[in-house]
Amino acid sequence: MKGVESVRRGCEATNASQMSRACRRHFKMGVYLAVLLVGTATCAASSGPGIGLKIGAQTLTDPVSLDKTTRARIDLEIASPLLLDDHLDFAFSLGGLSLGDYEDYYADDVDGTFIEEYYSDDLSVFDIRFAVRLYPLGDQSRLRPYVGAGLGYFWLHDWWEYEYAETFEDPHFPGTYHTIVDEDEGGDTIADGIFPFVLAGLAVPLGHHGELMFEFQYDFEKEDSGFDVGGPIYMLGGRVRF
Numbered sequence: 001m002k003g004v005e006s007v008r009r010g011c012e013a014t015n016a017s018q019m020s021r022a023c024r025r026h027f028k029m030g031v032y033l034a035v036l037l038v039g040t041a042t043c044a045a046s047s048g049p050g051i052g053l054k055i056g057a058q059t060l061t062d063p064v065s066l067d068k069t070t071r072a073r074i075d076l077e078i079a080s081p082l083l084l085d086d087h088l089d090f091a092f093s094l095g096g097l098s099l100g101d102y103e104d105y106y107a108d109d110v111d112g113t114f115i116e117e118y119y120s121d122d123l124s125v126f127d128i129r130f131a132v133r134l135y136p137l138g139d140q141s142r143l144r145p146y147v148g149a150g151l152g153y154f155w156l157h158d159w160w161e162y163e164y165a166e167t168f169e170d171p172h173f174p175g176t177y178h179t180i181v182d183e184d185e186g187g188d189t190i191a192d193g194i195f196p197f198v199l200a201g202l203a204v205p206l207g208h209h210g211e212l213m214f215e216f217q218y219d220f221e222k223e224d225s226g227f228d229v230g231g232p233i234y235m236l237g238g239r240v241r242f
Contacts, residue, residue, distance in 0.1 A: 030126060046209050046241040047082040047139070054095075054237030055080070062097055062228035064123060073097040073233060086139035091131045091148075099123035099156075100230075114167040120160065125229050127222075131199060144203040144211075149196070152219070156191035156227055174230040191224035203239070211239040 025167070054075040063069045075095030082089050104119040131150030162184045170176040201215035215235040222230030 043201050047072075047086050048242040049069065050077075050079040050239045050241035052077040052079065052209070052211070052213060052237055052239030054215065054235040056215075056233060056237075057141075058097055058219075059231045060099075060229055062223075062229070064102065068100045071097045071099060073235070075235065075237070077237075077239065079239065082135070084138075086144075087135050089133050089135075091129075091133060092129070093129045093144055094127075095129070096124060096126040099125060100203035112168065116163075116165040116167075118161075118163040120162075122159040124157050124159075125154055126157065126240065127152050127195075128195065131197075133199070142205055145201070146203065147197045147198075147200045149241040152195050152197055152222075153191040154190050154192060154195060154222055154229065156224070156229060157187060158190050159185075159187045161185045191227040191229075193222075193224040195222040196220050202236075206238075209240050212239065213237045 026213065054077065056073050056075075057070050058073045059070045073095060074097075075093050077091055077093040080090040097136075100123065102121045106115075106117040108115050113190045129150055129152035131148045133146045133148035135144050135146045137145065164182045165179055167177055170178060197217055197219045199215060199217040201213060204212040206212055213236070215237070217233040217235065219233065220232035222228065
């Protein structure tokens, strides 16, 4: 029996008694390690202040173009500590999305002068939000479903370019043409205002400080100057609480 390794038990022993004691020690060590790993994986997440990043998609209620009804969105969130036995927190977020580029071209011949006009608009929506969130299960559950509501302020911004060109024949040199081009560009806020929103989601703890977030929001009355950029938002993200 001397120097024999047990393939089944993973032990080396010089006699039956030593083999039994060694295996019991290995078994206990394995149990302690398993308990430690399970405890680490199932510990409750921190309830302190947090910072998170969420990405997702928003479907616009009244899009600028019917070809671009759903757009990608990104949000940065700062959360307060969980209060009232983990039943309540407050969140401030900054986010936005691009509505895409829109181009228009016009050309006409007026009294022998060929006129061209080119318009380009790059539209984006930025908003800030303040929300109150309620966690019905509080500190009684590792999973944290929540509902909430809040107010936000949005800006619809247009980065635009404009080009005007005239092409005409030189009156002194027939067959020779000249083109005069005028270009301009700039940025304007074409709509802005306050809007209400509601939300619901689920926070899943990852270790002691991390959280995986699944969230749905709906923006109401997010409109101004004939533009409506409200609608449902579907988000996935992560948050770290300290």
